[in-house]
Amino acid sequence: MSNDPIHQFQISKIVPIEIGGLDFSFTNASLFMVASVACAAGFLYFATSARSVIPTRSQSVAEMSYEFIANMLREGAGSHGMKFFPLVFSLFMFVLTANLLGMFPYFYTITSQIIVTFALALLVIGTVIVYGFYKHGLGFLKLFVPSGIPGLLIPLVVAIEVISFLSRPVSLSVRLFANMLAGHITLKVFAGFVASLGALGALGVGGAILPLIMTVALTGLEFLVAFLQAYVFAVLTCMYLNDAVHPGGH
């Protein structure tokens, strides 16, 4: 069981809670959601506690992440999009912290749960739809009718636009979920090779070096992926929010 690469995604109850026939137990996934939020919020809070004009190292990191997302949102959705900054920054910090916490051995990676990434993607798309209709009324539907298209092509283009809009939450959630899932499985499989080859005696130990190197290299790659996927999630969120702020913009 210890070598089963799927085992790490198993959810287990810590505090069983049941309300109205539904299982709302506090699970290991819940625990790491709490941990992610606590780490992200705690870091941002304590790193900036000095509020110094010349930042310390940790305050500098907090400021850099803030400005990183602020610039991304300003470029992606313009200055009108800045009202969504707390949302985008929360999403980025939450996903990034969850991904990075998942890199610790025996820690649960909550972003490897499709339900989590899908819920976050729906939150983004839901925000786009609600804000788009609230701000522009039916004008928001111009999103599906790009300007400067010959009349004959309009039905085709509208159909494509609608399909691409509907596939956004799926692609947004599956991208993050699949990356984290596949990365952790690969890591576990190669690490499993090290253990099983090592059990075969002297020759096996020699042969285990190769998967060991691979595991170390993959760990580095997974840290990159952890950051990259949080970045991609935030960038796409900014692009989608741009549609809500400027529906006729493309």
Add this chain to the structure above:
Amino acid sequence: MFVTSAYAQTAPAATDTHAAPAGETHTETGAAHGGEHAGAFPPFDPTYYPSTLLWLVITFGLFYIVMKNVLVPRVGGILETRRERISQDLDEASRMKAEADAAVETYEKELAAARSKGHQIAASAREAAKAKAASDRAAIEAELAAKLAAAEARIAETKTKAFAEVGQIAEDTASAIVDQLIGGKATGDDIKAAVAAAKTEA
């Protein structure tokens, strides 16, 4: 259609909008993995979807509230303060530079004024000194001329007096000589005439 027993339990109460489409995603892909393990493939196993969703809503909601009300204003405030501070410092620096430039200008103006004033003072002092020297020289020359004149006058006086005395001495000497030579008394008038004659000859 492909409702597993676990999904059947959660489906009636999955009123949350997120749960329904997620459940469908599960059934499509989850079926392929379902046979390999005792349970479903964990990420597609809907048993814990309600719990995961609930805790996600709680934790992320809390995170968003804290972010919006505490952390974003906090970090944004620090950055804003720094931006203000930098622009303030730049303003201060440019103000000081302007002040320094003005001070340099004033200094140079004053330096030029002082220099020209110095020149003026030197020129007037030179003029005054020259004038004083000239007047002193004139005074001294006049004094010297006066002294020279007085001296000449005195010399002339002494000379005439001496000449006059020379006549008397000559007369006395002549009468004495005459006395010695002839033993007689030469009359004063003769002698006087002879001396006068000699004097005119000399």
